[in-house]
Amino acid sequence: MSLEVEHLVGGYSSLPVLKDISFEVKQGTLVGLIGLNGAGKSTTINHIIGLLRPQKGSISLNGVSLQNAPAAYKKKIAYIPEIPVLYDELTLKEHLELTMMAYKLEQKQAWDHALRLLKIFRLEKKLDWFPINFSKGMKQKVMIVCAMLPDVDLLLVDEPFLGLDPLATRDLLNLLAEKKENGTAILMSTHVLSTAQEVCDSFVMIDEGQVLADGTFADLRKQSRQPTASLSEIYLDMTQK
Template sequence: MALEVNNLVGGYSSISVLKDISFKVPSNSLVGLIGLNGAGKSTTINHIIGLLKPMKGSIVLNGVSLQEDAGSYKEKIAYIPEIPVLYEELTLKEHIELTMMAYQLDKKVAWEKADRYLKIFRLDNKLDWFPINFSKGMKQKVMIVCALLPDVDLLLVDEPFLGLDPLATRDLLNLLDEEKRAGTAILMSTHVLTTAQEVCDSFVMIDEGQMLASGTLSDLQAQSNQPKSSLSDIYLNMTDK
């Protein structure tokens, strides 16, 4: 088992947004964190990456607790945020080099990976560009390339399809599948439920900060007494929306 979130209660300041959230993300799996806008998906991820401190509960990655050993925990994770965060004064090449330094990567090996990813996302001729020259989709691709450079136990992906064209979306999904097959545990939050149903191995469904259900599509169909229903239908029926 890779990631274990146990009885998580948390939010912003003294306001509780998440209410007793518990789920697991095994290695070699892509788990979809499912919910509509405002359901608590990004808040959950912000707790898992250590940006927010839980009010109650625990977050453990392969035996390493975020609360007890944040340094060792964070070395084992990579993150693709919903909104790209780039340094305006750094070129694409310098962003990649910064990632290599942050994770203490072997430069030769890391550049071999980076070159491949840059070609896939058609950024290989833009190493000297600054973020001001990039579209939103291109900025998102930079975040993806940097997140995939280190070998981590857990990859967190927050609403990855916003700003990506269909070709880039396909490329990202192929790379996530590669990461999964290599042993990485992947937690992907999204409200694009049709895509989630196609690519995720299992699901964690939340609404208004509360757990609705978790498991494979077959599990969710059984739990909701909706055999053969789609993920979208199950979620919307559970939330009465």
């Protein structure tokens, strides 16, 4: 039970950004996708959610192929983007209702869950607000709440801490831990390597569209021959060689 990315080659044009990338995200694990700007993190995620078509390779989730069964595959995933994407004409309540319809959630159970999430992020009194009324951080919280509503096999999180205050960051990390305990596979792209080092079970380290290293923090220390190095130190050392 896992996400499997195998020999992925792709990008936004005929010249590939990703060059034969392979990795796995197992059920109930949080994997950190780490790399500098332009390394290929967001391109990788855009392929996994189906916004980009691979030039070569395959992507599958629990045996369901994105290429062969896109509708069935996409029902199994949820996504928190780096930049919030909201509909200007819809209230917070209507965004939640749209998410419930898209995933065909049972209404009472879904609203019970939604109200819990809204209280965690202090949005329970903002149900009638439109996106124009929200700050950048509040918009990000709306995206988090919507992504946390359905029970999915894979949660993709792209630079989740941008715009979040320390309290919201803590709340998000607690929710990710809950999802992981419930068996969700989580792939998180982030520049905040100190936090990634603390919360991720393993890492996929990419640079210039290629996998530099793949494994647990202990594995990366062994590969870099730096038994006491931080994740940031390991990454900088590997990318500067």
